[in-house]
Amino acid sequence: MSLFIYNSLGRTKEKFEPLHPGIVTMYVCGPTVYGHAHLGHAKSYVSFDVVVRWLRHSGYRVKYVQNITDVGHLTDDADEGEDKIIKQSRLEQTDPMEISQFYTRSFYHDMDRMAILRPNIAPAATAHIPEQIALVEKLIQSGHAYEVNGSVYFSLESFPAYGKLSGRTDQEALQSGIRVETRSEKRHPSDFALWKKADEQHLMKWNAPWSIGYPGWHLECSAMSMKYLGETIDIHGGGMENKFPHHDCEIAQSESVTGKPYVRFWMHNNMVTINGIKMGKSLKNSVNLNEIFKNIDPLVIRFFILQSHYRSQLDYSETAIKASATGLEKLYESQRRLREQNPGSGVFESASFQQRFTDAMNDDFNTPIAIAVLFDFSKSVNTALDRIEGISEASRQKAEAFFDQAGREILGIMLDGGQAGDRGEELNGKRLDGVMDVLLDLRAAARKNKDFSLSDKIRDQLLEIGIEIKDTKEGASWIVKS
């Protein structure tokens, strides 16, 4: 069975073949770095991480580009707003570059903890201003864009196919519903900005032929995608909320310049909801990953996300995540047993599970089914290990290889062979506190019973590993010695 991918452009599953045999070019909309990453980011980047992993596993060389949007976006009205990064920098009393650098590092830190592979190229929008300006120039030269008072707009009239991705093709009807923009300098209300002239207070601005200003918010993806992946790319991924207008605008400006299809497969992942409502920073209901990771293993979050399909909404709740944590632990336990078992004589067949897993992944990356296969596999492994004759070494190795391939290499949920992933420093700290409480209670009980050999043993052995116990009037306390 070959790989089928749901293409948003056409809304059907299509057989996937890259444009150039053996090589897949893939671009995924990256984060706007003005705040910490939240669960919504996790869903998107975990989903596309698995896409990349599966394509690579299938033998393709994947060139994966994911941008960093550090130019910021407008906060209010499209024409009158304030740059998000500038706004945040004002709040934090620093400059925009520090803000974007800080949150970029934070973003990668969170992504790393969920075992998301870094993209091959992570271009920053601010580092590609010349490329964006060049694109605008080409659009003006070819009559697709026009300049007004130092700003440049894309003319929708020049691109009749506009809206083919989102299905919003009737611009007349769209405009009739839009409130009248009395002061707009655009020729048509739906025209979108390619370059905006900056006012005095604007902090992030660059020299361009038309004005000192900044690029429009759809431009960077087109410019950087074309620069690093070519004029036609195989896969462009992003969140559903970006279908319109962002992706439709990308198509318009890119195809106007090249005359070629911009993207062959559009992939859109669905939202994380909380109590049924979309999670979003601007909605003030987002749950930051670095908060979640204080109590939840990042790999549990990854697993939780992959238990639903990337095109489905995923509703966040503590109970749902706890359920995932328990379930994942079950897989770890099974893998542990498998590794530690003594060779027996029984035969255990892994091939059918492997096939089911492959079929699931090839069907538009159906990770929920792939995971269900892992659970079925886990149950069969446990049952086989429970049998008196056990399983043979050859069977064991094959079974372990399947866990390794499916669980670690492809889904990225079973790292370190079933040992804990990055449980987070804070969580580990809490655990150590708990462990020490238990030990100190035992030691106190021993001293009460005048079992000093035991109490001293606890104290001395802890000291050997760098934990010193101090007995005070209030009871025992402990410190970690450096």
Add this chain to the structure above:
RNA sequence: GGCGAAGUGGCCGAGUGGUUAGGCAGAGGUCUGCAAAACCUUCUACAGCGGUUCGAGUCCGCUCUUCGCCUCCA
């Protein structure tokens, strides 16, 4: 208003015509010094109303409800 998605058992969540999804939770059992883990058995479904069909969560129509986009947003 326009474009789009969806309503599955206590919870999460798969499934585009006929066979057990899976996980968590619950019940009973095996095992066990006790527990845990594991395994076995088991209870709660397909929003409603019509229609197509030998047969429908699965296709069609209508109704109700929810969500996303139409402003930055994974």
